[in-house]
Amino acid sequence: MxxxxxxxxxxxxxxxxxxxxxxxxxxxxxxxxxxxxxxxxxxxxxxxxxxxxxxxxxxxxxxxxxxxxxxxxxxxxxEGQEMRMLKPDGQVVSHHIPDADEAVSPxxxxxxxxxxxxxxxxxxxxxxxxxxxxxxxxxxxxxxxxxxxxxxxxxxxxxxxxxxxxxxxxxxxxxxxIYTGATFLEAWFNEMDTRHPVLAELVGAGSATASDGDRALFAQRNSGGHMRVYVIQRASVDWIADAGLRPDSSDGIRAHLTAQFAHWSPALLRLITDNDGAYVDRPLFxxxxxxxxxxxxxxxxxxxxxxxxxxxxxxxxxxxxxxxxxxxxxxxxxxxxxxxxxxxxxxxxxxxxxxxxxxxGAEMLLDGRAWELGNDNDNGDADED
Missing domain, CATH: 3.50.50.60 (FAD/NAD(P)-binding domain)
Known part of the structure; x- marks a missing residue:
């Protein structure tokens, strides 16, 4: 041609x-x-x-x-380049504080x-x-x-x-x-410094993550005082329905997750339970x-x-x-x-x-290796699909 x-x-x-x-x-x-x-x-x-x-x-x-x-x-x-990695008990295992002129990944x-x-x-x-x-x-x-x-x-x-x-x-x-076997459940938080000061202190100015090998939490500050948290699990693509719940069953999903993360620290559990509004399920493909x-x-x-x-x-x-x-x-x-x-x-x-x-790479998300690579939380949701 x-x-x-x-x-x-x-x-x-x-x-x-x-x-x-x-x-x-x-x-x-x-x-x-x-x-x-x-x-x-x-x-x-x-x-x-x-x-x-x-x-x-x-x-x-x-x-x-x-x-x-x-x-x-x-x-x-x-300042969003700050990164904290925690154990499920809340102990900080690493903390990256960016230099004032650091521009590697703002x-x-x-x-x-x-x-x-x-x-x-x-x-x-x-x-x-x-x-x-x-x-x-x-x-x-x-x-x-x-x-x-x-x-x-x-x-x-x-x-x-x-x-x-x-x-x-x-x-x-x-x-x-193809479904990867892992899913993100997104939770939103607003007015962090006034409505969620404990979580604002926990996460800092950038991001914080914790994992136990089977599940993980990733919290990320956004502009305007907002924050998004991603609850990461190894689960079926229909895990919400499999648990007898609906996507809009916020109370039921919250109770289900609280049981799944029962051995995690109370402070980290607040990243699951204190969100403002509904959860959004984002299975990873x-x-x-x-x-x-x-x-x-x-x-x-x-x-x-x-x-x-x-x-x-x-x-x-x-x-x-x-x-x-x-x-x-x-x-x-x-x-x-x-x-x-x-x-x-x-x-x-x-x-x-x-x-x-x-x-x-879903396994990297669950065992914490992913956060050493950096994460842009790109699930394809901003592109036409």
Whole structure:
């Protein structure tokens, strides 16, 4: 197939998460037209999730390429790099206090990062309310995107930044996410310093974790006095129903968890019992390892669409690095096919190596090794799925 030149190519990005928006920003920085399609009705229609640590060797590199690193540093919480590891009895076994100028992995709320990226794009770049249903066509002609509202769009390059359950990936691969055997149960806390001062002191300015090999707690401060706690368990994907409960049965879930964590310290138990509002169940899925697909000259995948892994500090950072490298490959190439080929030559080996290293990573979450790697709590919930 003779792919179109960049001056005439119609480029469509599916998913307005960090990866998709970073790719769009860098393409526009190089004068390349692009349209982003997202299922959300508008930028504020969905909670974007918790806090992210953006690393200086991937996520921050992408923001530098996007010309947004100064804006990121203005928003980032450098104190969020503080990390405490505790035993189930509450004893602190390690405590990292960041230096004043430490910028290895400062924290930023997902919503703040998304807003920063959205504001950097040209007006009209995002087409909200476009839930992708399918990608049809083949390598020899433009791809046809069909959306939930019945509209269709022709595209010379479709970039799948649409998360774990990517509809773009389905056009070139039969792989689907597999349950890892572990689940996150998310709990929210508000007005930490006034309503939850004991927990504010326990967690500090950044994050705190404890594990016993079978279960774990991870608490993470967010901006605006908020905190999120993730109760991590080895359990069936339907563990709530298996316990005779419903997802909205907060009192029943709380009682069930209190029994499961009965041998933990009273202070740590408050991370389970003192939350404000309902729990949110987030079972952890990952794509098979290794994952590859037959090259297509008009489809490219990035982030979770290409390499969904356990949330061990790499998800959003890798998605943004993918996005930067793909955009730069497009800017440097003479044809789309040349760009996709060059991008995949780097992205696929890198992601395969990392995915193999993190295969079975649910066990790392439960025994505490994950927190030595860093964690961005990326469950794919901020990408289109």
């Amino acid at each position: 003779n792919t179109p030149t960049l001056s005439t190519a119609r480029i469509s990005i599916i998913g307005a998460g960090p990866g998709g928006l970073t790719c769009a920003r860098i393409l526009q920085q190089h004068g390349i037209a692009v349209t982003v399609y997202d299922r959300d009705t508008d930028a504020g229609s969905r909670n974007q999730g918790g806090s992210l640590d953006l690393h200086d060797d991937d996520g921050q590199l992408a923001l530098r390429e996007a010309g947004l690193i100064d804006e990121f540093f203005a928003l980032a919480r450098f 924290e930023i709320d997902r919503g703040q990062l998304r807003e920063l990226l959205l504001k950097s794009l040209q007006p009209g770049t995002i087409r909200w309310g476009h839930k992708l249903l399918s990608v049809s066509g083949d390598d020899t002609s433009p791809r046809i995107l069909t959306f939930g509202d019945g509209t269709t769009v022709e595209s010379d390059l479709v970039i799948g930044a649409d998360g774990a359950n990517s509809r773009v990936r389905a056009a070139i691969s039969t792989a689907t996410p 990952a794509l098979p390892v290794p994952l590859s697909w037959e090259h297509s000259p008009n489809i490219a995948l990035l982030g979770d669409a290409a390499h969904l892994m356990p949330p061990l500090g790499v998800g959003v950072n890798l998605a943004m690095l993918d996005a930067s490298e793909l955009a730069l490959a497009i800017a440097a190439a003479s044809t789309i096919d040349e760009a996709v080929t060059a991008y995949e030559a780097t992205m696929i080996p890198r992601s395969s190596e990392i995915a193999q290293m993190l295969d079975g």
